[in-house]
Amino acid sequence: MKFQMPLYKFSFKFGFALVLIAVLAGTAGLAGAKPVKRTVAGQSAPEQGPLYATRPDAMQFADDLASRRDLNADWVRDTIGQSRYIPTISRLMQPSDKPFVKNWRVYRSRFIDPIRIEAGARFWLSNRSTLERAEKEYGVPAEIIVGIIGVETIYGRNTGSFRVMDALATLAFDFPASHPRAAERSEFFKSEIEQFLTLQSRRGVDPFEAKGSYAGAMGMPQFMPSSWIKYAVDFDGDGTIDLWNSPADVIGSVASYFKAFNWQPGMPTHYPVSFDTSRLDMDALLAPDILPSFGVASFTAKGAVLEGAALQHIGPLALIELLNGPDAPSYVAGTENFYAITRYNWSSYYAMAVIELGREVAARVKPVTP
Template structure:
């Protein structure tokens, strides 16, 4: 976008402020996960009307040595999106976790078949990523499948609107509202710095309601830190280049200490005569126990697990009214949770990858 185009947009936005004020609505039913990345009408006036947003723009431009007018116009034309804010609000009703239900949303025939095709079409890139980064194809394929069904649903919210809404109007009802607001201000900074360097229109990028982008749903800071030009064409394209996506996901996991060749988890059972469940659950999903200390607290491992080198964690996956599912998670299981801080998410990635691999490998 040229400066003159931005200025034209900016003036038009200011002209429309009066008619747009008060358009944000509240109390709508939160959409399902299936539709959560779907853009709805932008409902607020431009952030150019907010002095604190414009002050942030000036400070950002100074810190990053960016054109102040360009930054002010980019942030100023962003608009509050009520759907984005609503999706970030804490649940109003008690939520019962259920691994079986969660699993069924991601391990399904459509996603498995799409993953099979993606794997076969990108075998060379997957093999090279494993060789260079140590991350197996099934983990990379599992991530991309869970995130966007291999690019089918990358989100349709304008990234600038999503990031600005969460930076300047993060729901006050959230227990970590101030912390999250600061986080999203940092993401605006990373996003605009990247767009300026690439010469892109900051309003062309679309993503999730949280501002995550492309097939792997990278936040701007992750794009800057971990994305790679894996196809060697001189640019990084996480929307349209499967090779760049594959290499970038592998790069991400290497940065979070993926251990090549290490399993993600092992089966576990319990010896009730010496079980200390409170001690086993205390570190949550952080691998803390040696095999000896793990089994001393009543966890029972067999076969390869008894030879594991490194710490373990007891992973609990609740199943609603039914008995929980337990596994012994390794450092690689924990690495997957650095992509999304959920043991349910990590297990879905692992199991989708395995299902796809079973249909690809002889």
């Protein structure tokens, strides 16, 4: 899985900022700005700072890591030492000092567009049997898998161009001190370095070959190293896991991820919802945020109005609020499967983009039933 921010409100800013960065960099993917090796249209190559071989704290971390993981100490020291500080990455992680207005319609427009829909249809048609197999084995619908890969990287078009080791080292040892959770985030990225070096040692692959997002997320599904180790699968059966070049491995790994986060086969992701203003307790409905917390009876008792199949839903619901800037918000009743999508990226806006992109692609590839 890609880099997760464990606060919903901050994660929306993080994800939306990635979109804007991508657009400014001439890309359309969520993975982040693509470093340019040449000067074009006023853009210059990203700055490169010193090697981490000059940092005693980084070298001490390397020694401790090698001891903990029983890895070759010289190899670990050399790998971390040859990683380079990238100032651009640190800047991208700094909290914005400008007011941020959430807008679902703007966010949606970044992902539900003809480019992604057409690319998604081609991906689906090329991998139809694999998607069907993944749905059968893991219970995750093809349209959710296709939606994830499309939102993340436009089906492999934008997987990121930062060296993963540079990104992880920069965020482990130089996470912006101005961030309110800098110490916690730094420790997170140190643990990702440990997972990444363990993974690359196991695979026998040069750590500097891997390129990804500025947060160190990799491949078509933008998995962080820890997610690769926990959830990635060899779905094409060739003896290796390749999340850059094997659509089958990507499809199986995304499905494996959702199964691990309790995807419920056959359950909708959300239902339409309206409100009975005479008994509406909006504060209570929104208090749990995106965590499903209300049975149907308690949900409707607080003024939420459900119809049809939603009234027969088994399991908890959450009121999902999607702000639209100065206009009225949009609302849906989210199920446990909606919540499962937010485990990939901690944002209800992201989850809705995945769902709606998947549906648009499905409508393009599935024959219309008379």
